[in-house]
Amino acid sequence: MKFAYRFSNLLGAVYRRGNLSFTPNGDAILSPVGNRVTLFHLKDNKSETFPVATRLNVTCVGLSPDGSLAILVDEEGAALLVSLIMRSVIHQFHFQKPVHSVCFSPDGKKFVITKDNVALMYHAPGRKREFNAFVLDKTYYGPYDETTCIDWTDDSKCFAVGSKDMSTWVFGAERWANLIYYSLGGHKDAIVGCFFEENSLNIYTVSQDGALCVWQCDTGLDGLKPRPPKDTAKDKNKSTIDLDNDFAEQCKGEEIHGKASTNKQENREKVKYSRVAKYFFNKEGDFNKLTSAAYHKKIHLLVTGFASGVFHLHDLPEFNLIHSLSISDQRIASISINCTGDWIAFGCSGLGQLLVWEWQSESYVLKQQGHFNSMVSLAYSPDGQYLVTGGDDGKVKVWNTSSGFCFVTFTEHTSSVAVVTFTSTGYVILSASLDGTVRAFDLHRYRNFRTFTSPRLTQFSCLAVDSSGEIVSAGSQDTFEIFIWSMQSGRLLDVICGHEGPISSLCFNPVKSILASASWDKTVRLWDMFDSWRSKETLTLNSDVLAVAFRPDGKELAVAALDGQITFWDPENAVQTGSIEGRHDLQMGRKELDKITAKQAAKGKSFTTLCYSADGQSVLAGGLSKFVCIYHVKEQILIKKFEISCNLSLDAMEEYLDRRKMTEFGSMALIDEGAGDEDGVAIALPGVKRGDMSSRHFKPEIRVTSVRFSPTGRSWAATTTEGLLIYSLDSGLVFDPFELDIDITPSSIRKVLHQKEYAKGIIMAFRLNEKKLIQEVMETVPYNEVDVVCSSLPEVYVEKVLEFLASAFEKSRHLEFYLTWTRRLLMLYGQKLKTRSGKLLPTIQYLQKSLQRHFEDVSKLCEWNRYNIKYALAISQQRGMKRSAETSVGEEEMEESDSDYLMEHSAVDS
Template identity: 40%
Template sequence: MRLSYEFSNLCGTVYRQGPLVFGPSGDVLYSAVGNRVQCFDLVRSRSFTFPFEARRNLTQIALSPDGAVLLGVDEEGHLILANVRRRVVVAHLNLKSKVTAVAFSPDGKWVAFAAGRLVQVWATPALERSFTPFALHRTFGGHGDDILCLRWSSDSLFLASGGTDLCVRIHSVHQIPGYVPASLSGHRAAVKAVFFDAADRTLYAVDRGGAVSVWELRERPDADQEAAAATAAELEAAGEAGRGEDRLGQWWELRERHYLDKGHARVTSAVMHAPSRLLVVGFSSGVFALYEMPSCNEIHTLSVSDGRIDATAVSPGGEWLAFGCAQLGQLLVWEWQAESYVLKQQGHFFAEILCLAYSPGGAIIATGGGDSKVKLWSPASGFCFVTFGEHTAPVVDLAFVPHGRALVSASLDGTVRAFDLLRYRNFQTLVTPTPVQFGCVAVDPSGEIVCAGSRDTYNVYVWNLQTAHLLETLSGHESPVSCLAFGASGSGPAPGCSRRRGRLTVRLWDFVSSSSSIEVLQHGADVLAVAFSPDGSMLAAATLDGAIALWDARDASQVASIDGRSDVAGGRSVLSKVSSKNAHGSKCFRSLCFSADGGALLAGGNSKFVCLYSVDERTLLRKYVLSNNAALDGVRMHLNSSHLTDAGPTQDLLLDADDDEAGGASAATPRSLARRSERVTRLAVRCACVRFAPDGRSWAAASTEGLLLFSLDEALNFDPTGLELETTPAAVVEAAQSGDFGRALPMALCLNEPGLLRGCWQLVPPEHIPIVAQQVPAPYLERLLRFLGGELERSTHVHAVMLWVQQLLLAHGQQLRDRPVAFEAPLRALHKGTRLRYEELGHMCNRNLFSLDFLIDQHGQPAAEAESGEQGGDESGAGTAAA
């Protein structure tokens, strides 16, 4: 069993807070999601999440002008410096204060931080590791309150800052004798954003009240021009010319002021594209507007949603606009000239993900959340492409029909709905005679029977999916049915669980035989989750006491038990007065899933850990950490109990001073104690559901942070079996170039380097593929099939890969039949890749047919018009001759 699963992507969450940043090319967008940073490729329609984590939720991110350095600052002022290309953290820094703005200089030499009332300018650190990567250049003061925005001039010599003191100050990065920082006052609300124009002669300040002040740089009538010239000459003689000495004897003068009236909505974000003088302003009402500066003519207005727009960004070319709404978890990229969306993504807002399910081919992940939505995600791209909103209550369980063309969901609204994944519609709604709340759902292997367990009537309801008729009501439980599962056998046993006489039972039903109840499996605690092995021979049940019971499903006998209380125990809750060592009683598993080969069991629950167990050895193989975000409850192992009061932790009793929400306190009012109803509570880290992918190369976890994907890193697998002294990469290349493919391919499989494998199989001529396929050693067959499954998804040589797969199946068919479990994962991977390529070719063929029909119609219309014109001319000529 391979254990090298590493974090690969975060889905279900696209924006939380902080700014949005475009890459230098304009086709990449960076967003902060919790304590991670997510990157969206807008051209290729793909996304990935950086593997590193910050200590807490990131509030500020910034990208260097060359796109090589990424800075992230969390809520406590801890900074991380990351290499974008290598996706690793290079350095850390504690700024010891809350940072409200970060900005790189246009030349990339400096980076400025707004920390409280101060502005700190640091030299941009290099990507090479060093003992002191950060060097403080200058610190600027002068503001009377917190700074909210920063903006550099185009020559990187001056820095403008604005804040809640209703003032804008312009600082010089270098020390200039006689230069006094300009203070631009007269604003009526907190300054939300400041911008320089392309020539640095005009400055725009946007406050929260919607006023846009336009300041121009002009010559001071009372300035001493001779002293300014002497100072410039001294700087030039000292070799320090070109540091902004031309600003001596000049001042900023208010030219005009414009007011943006959008129904008394406040300005929450603003950005300006200096080359085109395009100002984009987002409001608290969910409306954004485009203005042409300096005249402030309104170009366009559009309502994004009902929530406020927290972040706005414009691409370097000025054609794409990005908007982030933290209240709804929404991220939009809009092309304003064509008035079309480039990207429109939204996660499960107001609630976490409660359930997930993989499609049989592994190409789709379905999630359900507390917002009553069912979403379909593509693991390859990380994007949500379909959202079903027919439910009116939280969706608690999902199940795919075995053929993969339909999805069944259970909700607390009393309905079980079936969705067509070809037409993307709700084609069936299953209900009961009396309203109930469903807590789980399962589909039999034939795809004709659907079972759902209720929470209030303690019954299991059975429907026919085609006719939506209620076939049977299975009773016998004495408490809510918490989980259901079908075995792989044709009889289709469906276990449910309930409490009975102080002991919990798992009941097995057989729909084929005459007896309705076959066996009752007794447990000592509440059963929270059940799962069948892929072959249906074993049943795993997770109980409330943190144990996992393993049962033989054929003779209903308990085989073994795994005590996972110490394994699932994570951090300590801030509301708990019990130490983390003694808090094992509240930790348990709530979701189970077998691997594709049935040799491992994945378990997750009310903890930051997901545990992987060996079914045969009954031992813990590895623990995976879902999140290290200290802003979540239950992450830290050690806490200070002196901070815990009767009203809760002291750090949770403070209100944020931001007054963007309606009815908030004044921005100038310091933080004060909140009322009990307004106290901020932290989310607890937990895993609601875990599922293995059908191909076994990845698994997903529905957690508080979102949908976490962990993939198998094939590059880390090294098997020295069969390794000899002459097995080297040079020997592989030499054998492949000489045409000895039967020797080159096994050596490449032994070394397990993707580059060597890719080069070997691509060099084999098509007529030699059957011979080389027969010479593949039996121990390397599973590895080669797994590698070809990955190549089928990303390689352009689809026909060659299919030829290899065909010949391998023909040559080693008996081995595949003898060991079906060992080859189940690579065969599922091949099936997944084949389906993806089939769908791509199908869409391409349909587009080509439509294009050909259009060209034929366009080509036929002029010919028909010409023919009709000739006939009309002949008739008119004949008529003239007759006349």
């Protein structure tokens, strides 16, 4: 259970494609990210990615009105029914063709999906126990081209479907006598959105050319007449064959075909629509097409997004412009409004942006953007609270591991960032880039306070900083040199030469002043910092060296080479202590255009990144593959292999070629149809079916560019093609008992607690090892008996109690209570725990991380309160001085008036 890491979160990518959906309470938003879905809690300031993945990228998400179910549909039409409460898949279904949109009815009893030119209405799952969760009710035919959008009336009696054939169809969810279907025209381009008014059949339609049509219905929702039931008297003598046919038709679902009616009497009785107004949005040329729209029925707010990144807010039906703003230079792909109408969410697929805007106060609630290109490197802060990533777009981003949000982005680099790292204090970030600079960023003031450069321009491919944080070293890719700078002065101290190939990796010994450098010249050199940077040892390997890493205690060195081997060395004696043949564990997938098989391709692959675990007993390795491997160093065996992705939208995922994609002209991957209307590209050439011939699709290859263990040992992270993946130990879902006995049950533990034998109850709870029960037992102990219970605990359980306290600090509000436990345990057992400091280090760092987070929150609150108290005191003093001044002036006036009165009376007396 020590390596029972499970997928925990996905950072670095916030939106790719598809529709955004607010939860029913409006406090959180669902965003599709690749083949997963991320839920952003806007009020709690947290994000979580569900451990549910489709086989291809998610294109549309349908959320039930109560927020308990979601339907995820991928590019090929495969759907997953997901429980948002349990975060698990309930049912799988395949619609056989790509689905354009999914929408639940407001009452939650039905949902409609659109594919091709057809709308399919299904019974909503979860209302009753059924074998098949997706039961087809009706099939609606009408549009001649692909359908684009859906909207329901408030009472779920009708729904509207927009199409690329410039028409909008209104269908009845039931067979109404006066409304089965109705077609609305009036547009000259594809329909982007259709929206019913509140409690009405009146409808607004928005097209891609920036036109808005207002349609008024002569009948209200109450005016819909139910169709009379069929005459069942003739059906009494049906044979069993007819009954079987009826059952088959019922399973298939009823079909409704939209066509012109020839009966004039019927047309008089049916619902009629009339266009009462048509408006046009301000456009900036033909390329600024309207790409997305959303409407809030209660406040009559229409939000429209354009290909230029501009969005408009209009008040309907008067079409008054409330606001217009540019949020990006890319196409706005999706818009959503929350239930109260205060927050508007925008998704820009070109840059991977997700924005939530409060339009009344004109401020951002959420503003997140991932790396534009792929991530290259990552590093954990010493307390494990922050993660820093560097990408090919030249950006350095810092992420909070507990909230999952990026809180600062540095954009000073002008080229790809090769390596990022933290100093030992955790408040300085260093990054090396191909633009020839190494930059130091301050996390207190969020600024670039140092820039290290070389005498002549060179590209830096690796970076390392020593344990004191005073010496910075970077290796060059083109001059084969290692540059050494002083952090304090920023001066170049030395330039080390000796390698005969590009420097691929640098690493400082955590304990001693030794720098290890790996190069493509098949050597690893050890340099002594105190001996004029002379080469101490040279380790010779059989292949080009790609990565090097020191064990946390500095007594072992791991080296990854191009031949797929991971070798372990004793840096003191320059002796190889072991090796692992990891080439076969990569299992490289086959690319679409590969001529060779996946098995043969894997022979030439190798690990490009590796790191030691927090305790130094295992090593984590990744490379140009979808697998990340954990090896035991001493036994030299593979412990566990993680498949980081199952997304077939990425290249090099499948082991065998798909014969369905092979045509007489070759693979379908060679045929590029262009980006089409998705990116707002106009059809420029005659004969071109979709898009512009200058635009191209690209299919990224799955790869792992960097892996790092958290200093707490509870999680590890990997930068991949999909984003920043975090795997952690979720102890709540893993049953891991410790010296369990048959007599230890929850009831017996509670019985012991009732007898006030608290130490015994804690030992029994930890042997059963259920987190909620442990929390119950710990919080039952009276505050004044914590010292007695701590002193009577066996040493074996002290480490387990400390580990529980570290995890409890993250969520519990009983801060002072758990701090008392921590302080007492460390005071009693501090000296004894020093002998096992190596094993206890991850637990202590985990504890430190939790306490540091609380310290920062409380210190900010205290500073704010102190400022308010000072302000209140200053105001009260100012008012007191003013009052005293007023009273002194009043007294002077009184004295003057008294003296005048006396003078007058004395004059009268005289």
